[in-house]
Amino acid sequence: MQTNFTPDQLKDPATANSEKTLRNCVHCGFCTATCPTYVLLGDELDSPRGRIYMIKDMLEKGKAPSSKVVKHLDRCLSCLSCMTTCPSGVNYMHLIDHARSYVEDHYKRPLLDRMIRQILAFIVPHPKRFRFAMRLAFLGRPFRKLLNRFAGLRPLAAMLDLAPRKIPARASLDTSPNAAAAPKAAKGRVAILQGCAEPVLKPEYQAAAFRLLERAGYEPFYAKGEGCCGALTHHMGKEEQSLNAARQNVKAWTRELQKGDLAAIVVTASGCGTTIKDYGFMLRSDPEFAEDAARVSALTKDITELLEVADLKPRKPQNYTVAYHPACSMQHGQQIKEKPKALLAGAGFNVVVPDEAHLCCGSAGVYNILQSELAQKLGDRKAEKLGSLGADLIATGNVGCAVQIDSRSALPVVHTVELLDWATGGPTPKNLSDLVSRSTS
Numbered sequence: 001m002q003t004n005f006t007p008d009q010l011k012d013p014a015t016a017n018s019e020k021t022l023r024n025c026v027h028c029g030f031c032t033a034t035c036p037t038y039v040l041l042g043d044e045l046d047s048p049r050g051r052i053y054m055i056k057d058m059l060e061k062g063k064a065p066s067s068k069v070v071k072h073l074d075r076c077l078s079c080l081s082c083m084t085t086c087p088s089g090v091n092y093m094h095l096i097d098h099a100r101s102y103v104e105d106h107y108k109r110p111l112l113d114r115m116i117r118q119i120l121a122f123i124v125p126h127p128k129r130f131r132f133a134m135r136l137a138f139l140g141r142p143f144r145k146l147l148n149r150f151a152g153l154r155p156l157a158a159m160l161d162l163a164p165r166k167i168p169a170r171a172s173l174d175t176s177p178n179a180a181a182a183p184k185a186a187k188g189r190v191a192i193l194q195g196c197a198e199p200v201l202k203p204e205y206q207a208a209a210f211r212l213l214e215r216a217g218y219e220p221f222y223a224k225g226e227g228c229c230g231a232l233t234h235h236m237g238k239e240e241q242s243l244n245a246a247r248q249n250v251k252a253w254t255r256e257l258q259k260g261d262l263a264a265i266v267v268t269a270s271g272c273g274t275t276i277k278d279y280g281f282m283l284r285s286d287p288e289f290a291e292d293a294a295r296v297s298a299l300t301k302d303i304t305e306l307l308e309v310a311d312l313k314p315r316k317p318q319n320y321t322v323a324y325h326p327a328c329s330m331q332h333g334q335q336i337k338e339k340p341k342a343l344l345a346g347a348g349f350n351v352v353v354p355d356e357a358h359l360c361c362g363s364a365g366v367y368n369i370l371q372s373e374l375a376q377k378l379g380d381r382k383a384e385k386l387g388s389l390g391a392d393l394i395a396t397g398n399v400g401c402a403v404q405i406d407s408r409s410a411l412p413v414v415h416t417v418e419l420l421d422w423a424t425g426g427p428t429p430k431n432l433s434d435l436v437s438r439s440t441s
């Protein structure tokens with residue numbers, strides 16, 4: 001694609017990088033067929049190619065975008081399905097990230113939209129605030145239908161829909177570095193990302209990861225000072241807030257790295273994993289952090305990348321059929337496709353995958369709050385595909401997908417690590433207690 005940036009515009013590193021990305025696009029349109037919003041809406045402006053044109057035009061003009069452009073960019077899920085499909089290697093992720101940050105800096109959103117985004121950015125990345133907000137959700141629930149009647153208030157109704165009726169108790173893990181009296185683990189220490197939303201909504205996921213990693217010969221711990229990976233604010237274009245979250249994590253893990261025996265940084269939520277693996281790029285222009293951030297990204301692994309089938313040693317055959325939902329951040333963001341399925345099969349589960357596995361479930365960070373109508377359509381479509389396989393349960397590797405699918409599926413939804421932990425000696429996953437008692441009675 002030809003571009004027309006001025007030399008002055010190209011002095012900005014973000015614009016210079018986007019210019020290179022834009023030039024790689026040959027307008028072939030292969031990406032449109034695998035884009036969830038194009039599949040749903042059939043509008044070129046809701047396809048990757050259409051968005052790429054709009055981003056080029058917006059950046060070249062260097063002015064505030066129109067509300068129409070912002071509408072179509074906001075509808076993008078950042079699912080990155082287009083990157084998997086693109087034969088020219090267009091890095092759409094960096095392009096849309098730059099576009100979102102540009103929109104945030106140059107476009108004044110309507111007051112209500114701005115307020116809702118501020119509230120989300122203030123609450124969700126902070127576990128204490130998030131837990132408190134989830135607890136208060138019961139006060140708003142009676143007004144849910146009323147809120148849904150007004151387009152500007154629908155995100156609040158979506159938040160209430162997604163808030164669990166019961167907030168799980170805080171996990172009581174002994175997670176400080178080297179606190180365990182156990183002998184030094186053979187494969188070294190691994191820092192598990194605690195993050196923000198996952199330990200509030202599903203503390204059982206990381207509890208299962210700790211047990212599983214210990215069984216596989218690692219010494220897992222939470223590094224002091226780490227927190228939200230920054231993905232939620234990054235996807236809202238709140239660049240400084242997300243970079244500060246990244247810096248805080250890079251500092252925390254660099255301190256652990258300097259102790260000399262950190263085997264990996266392990267992530268149990270693939271949405272966070274995609275962002276942390278990109279810290280090296282995000283902080284490339286920060287002289288104080290660039291090198292450490294690149295090192296942190298290189299050391300980061302989804303938990304399924306670290307585990308081997310040979311580590312599992314299942315205690316008994318598992319007579320359950322698992323419908324595996326590959327999160328977009330797993331299959332498109334990190335290109336991890338076969339390993340989770342191989343681990344589940346190695347642990348004795350029968351694994352099946354639905355049609356349209358490449359399409360997003362509509363969760364996508366806070367997309368299911370900000371774009372609730374499209375998210376609902378995608379969620380219903382995904383739950384229907386997963387439910388049609390005759391499986392006993394659904395497994396996925398990202399907490400956002402689990403919550404999105406669980407709210408509309410008749411089948412229980414669990415994290416892949418819960419199943420692997422269960423098969424190798426851990427407790428029955430909480431969501432499977434009914435299924436297991438039915439099948440053993």
Ligand code: SF4
Binds near residue numbers: 034078
């Ligand atoms: S990231 Fe997903 S929603 Fe956005 S343009 Fe690409 S395929 Fe479409």
Ligand code: SF4
Binds near residue numbers: 087
């Ligand atoms: S598939 Fe790649 S090169 Fe073709 S239009 Fe989409 S982004 Fe551009």
